[in-house]
Amino acid sequence: MSDLYAKNGEWKPKNPIRKYQFIYHFLPHPDHGKRAKLLSLSAFQAYISVLILLVILLSSLHRFMPGLLGYASNINIKDLLVETNKKREELGLNDLRINPVLSEAARQKAEHMFQNNYWAHVAPDGTEPWDFILGEGYDYVYAGENLAKNFGNSDDVVEAWYNSPTHRENLLNGHYSEIGFAVVDGVLDGYETTLVVQMFGAPRGAGQAAEIYDENKILQEVEESNASVVVAPPAQAELPAFAISGPAEVLPTLDVSYVSKGLSLMFGSFVIVLLGLDFWYTRKYGVVKINGNTLAHITYLLIVIVSIWFLLKPGSVL
Amino acid sequence: MSRSEKNLLLYLVLLIGMLVFFVCIIFFRYDRFALTLISVLGSIFYIFWGIIHHVLEGRLKKEVVVEYVFLSVVAFLLFYLVLYS
Numbered sequence: 001m002s003d004l005y006a007k008n009g010e011w012k013p014k015n016p017i018r019k020y021q022f023i024y025h026f027l028p029h030p031d032h033g034k035r036a037k038l039l040s041l042s043a044f045q046a047y048i049s050v051l052i053l054l055v056i057l058l059s060s061l062h063r064f065m066p067g068l069l070g071y072a073s074n075i076n077i078k079d080l081l082v083e084t085n086k087k088r089e090e091l092g093l094n095d096l097r098i099n100p101v102l103s104e105a106a107r108q109k110a111e112h113m114f115q116n117n118y119w120a121h122v123a124p125d126g127t128e129p130w131d132f133i134l135g136e137g138y139d140y141v142y143a144g145e146n147l148a149k150n151f152g153n154s155d156d157v158v159e160a161w162y163n164s165p166t167h168r169e170n171l172l173n174g175h176y177s178e179i180g181f182a183v184v185d186g187v188l189d190g191y192e193t194t195l196v197v198q199m200f201g202a203p204r205g206a207g208q209a210a211e212i213y214d215e216n217k218i219l220q221e222v223e224e225s226n227a228s229v230v231v232a233p234p235a236q237a238e239l240p241a242f243a244i245s246g247p248a249e250v251l252p253t254l255d256v257s258y259v260s261k262g263l264s265l266m267f268g269s270f271v272i273v274l275l276g277l278d279f280w281y282t283r284k285y286g287v288v289k290i291n292g293n294t295l296a297h298i299t300y301l302l303i304v305i306v307s308i309w310f311l312l313k314p315g316s317v318l
Numbered sequence: 319m320s321r322s323e324k325n326l327l328l329y330l331v332l333l334i335g336m337l338v339f340f341v342c343i344i345f346f347r348y349d350r351f352a353l354t355l356i357s358v359l360g361s362i363f364y365i366f367w368g369i370i371h372h373v374l375e376g377r378l379k380k381e382v383v384v385e386y387v388f389l390s391v392v393a394f395l396l397f398y399l400v401l402y403s
Binding site for chain 2: 041044045047048051052054055058059163164257260261263264267268271290291292293296297299300301303304305306307308
């Protein structure tokens with residue numbers, strides 16, 4: 001009863017907002033010596049349950065509403081080539097030349113992943129990257145493969161490869177002289193996805209490398225070849241169907257990365273605001289209560305929110 | 319060591335811990351498994367920091383420990399939601 005005082009024989013609240021009991025959902029109660037109701041342990045239990053439900057919902061929504069969630073992207077082969085060569089030039093390495101045969105092998109690898117619903121260098125049936133390269137008649141001395149999925153733009157893809165030691169090894173390998181790309185849209189694990197396959201090679205013999213090289217023409221051909229392949233969303237709750245159709249773009253209704261990031265940021269900010277109110281009100285009105293360190297909670301959650309906001313970009317490399 | 323010195327030391331440990339947490343996230347930002355591990359370790363570190371902080375202050379209660387555990391779980395789930403959804 002610390003903030004009550006007697007006046008004309010009546011007890012009246014010193015703090016005028018106390019008469020609005022609803023406010024104690026957001027502010028600590030001076031008499032009870034506890035946090036706001038929305039920061040109580042039972043509220044935290046509810047938050048944890050809601051977050052778990054959101055994780056389950058976002059991971060399983062594609063089964064009930066295919067095509068609703070996915071990853072929207074704006075990746076093109078020319079930018080991938082320019083960015084890759086830029087990274088190599090920084091280290092004084094030779095530029096890689098786009099090779100349509102390697103690009104075709106990359107495209108087939110992407111299609112194979114969609115058709116068989118996997119995300120790996122080696123397919124569940126044992127097919128290896130070299131099988132696609134050799135299958136296209138590309139005889140090599142050195143060859144390599146980088147994969148990426150769910151990125152929003154070309155720069156992020158190359159940056160992700162560059163920041164991963166094993167992929168950087170491929171990106172900056174001086175043995176390679178040629179490169180092929182595939183950027184293919186489709187449905188993987190139920191999500192609209194853009195897969196990027198990068199294949200490196202050094203052809204055996206000079207014959208293949210000595211051909212007339214028209215980068216723009218090859219790029220145009222490769223882009224056209226990629227655009228002609230779209231893996232259609234499954235009509236039923238079966239494995240994704242594969243279809244060859246005219247140039248088209250598969251875009252989800254909602255970008256899953258933005259949805260999850262948005263929800264996560266909103267939720268975290270909501271708890272931080274509540275903790276901030278708790279900190280301010282406790283200091284201002286000298287509320288006595290035993291609980292965790294509010295300032296430490298705010299610091300920890302702020303670090304988490306900043307990390308999610310700035311660093312957790314969508315996409316993964318393999 | 320006086321109480322204020324202990325507090326200062328504890329806050330310093332928390333800040334260094336948070337800084338290491340943040341740097342690790344920057345460094346492994348493209349490695350989903352590493353990020354999951356970092357977020358788990360960050361949560362565990364925070365729970366232990368909270369317990370030690372309250373033990374040294376002589377006001378450790380079951381509810382306080384549960385609060386640290388719940389907040390750490392919420393922080394982990396916020397990461398998990400972005401990483402795996």
